[in-house]
Amino acid sequence: MSKSNQNEETVTDILEPTAELDKQILSPVKETRNQAIRYILWGLISVAVNFATFYTTYHLIGLEYQVANVISWVIAVQVAFWVDRLKVFDHHSKYVFREMGKFYATRIVTYLIEAAILWLLMSVIGSPAVLAKILGQAGAIIGNFLFSKLYVFRNK
Numbered sequence: 104m105s106k107s108n109q110n111e112e113t114v115t116d117i118l119e120p121t122a123e124l125d126k127q128i129l130s131p132v133k134e135t136r137n138q139a140i141r142y143i144l145w146g147l148i149s150v151a152v153n154f155a156t157f158y159t160t161y162h163l164i165g166l167e168y169q170v171a172n173v174i175s176w177v178i179a180v181q182v183a184f185w186v187d188r189l190k191v192f193d194h195h196s197k198y199v200f201r202e203m204g205k206f207y208a209t210r211i212v213t214y215l216i217e218a219a220i221l222w223l224l225m226s227v228i229g230s231p232a233v234l235a236k237i238l239g240q241a242g243a244i245i246g247n248f249l250f251s252k253l254y255v256f257r258n259k
Contacts, residue, residue: 135252141191142248148186153179180210183247192256202255209250217243 156175160166166174184206188194196202217239224235 138191138252139248142187142251143244145186145190146183146244149179149183152182180207183210187251188256192251194256194258205255206251209255210247213243213246213250216246 153175156178157171160174161168161171164171184203187206188199188202194202220239220242221235224230224238225232
């Protein structure tokens with residue numbers, strides 16, 4: 104074996120463990136980024152279901168708007184659970200109902216966080232309602248993603 108081949112092998116031997124370490128470090132970051140992108144894109148389905156259900160129950164059926172809103176929220180969260188479980192996090196376990204309970208609990212928490220952001224921005228600071236709603240929704244979306252990834256659908 105020539106001296107240059109020995110050097111190449113030595114360089115490869117040195118760099119290979121580093122490349123493997125890079126894969127281990129970058130892979131979770133890439134996975135989280137891809138999940139976040141899927142979360143936003145697939146999340147549009149639950150938003151559409153929420154609006155369609157609200158429109159149907161309030162405008163077509165004639166339910167009181169708060170009742171229509173609760174019904175549309177529950178149905179949209181159920182759709183979001185299945186979409187997140189199967190399409191966003193590709194999570195398969197035998198504990199579906201436990202995960203569903205966690206999912207609803209975390210959605211209630213982020214709803215309360217959004218309500219607190221709205222109250223703080225609108226009632227305390229005096230921000231415009233649209234800005235407050237956008238920031239509240241942003242907080243809820245980020246919270247929902249993190250809760251789903253780190254708590255509801257985490258792989259043990």
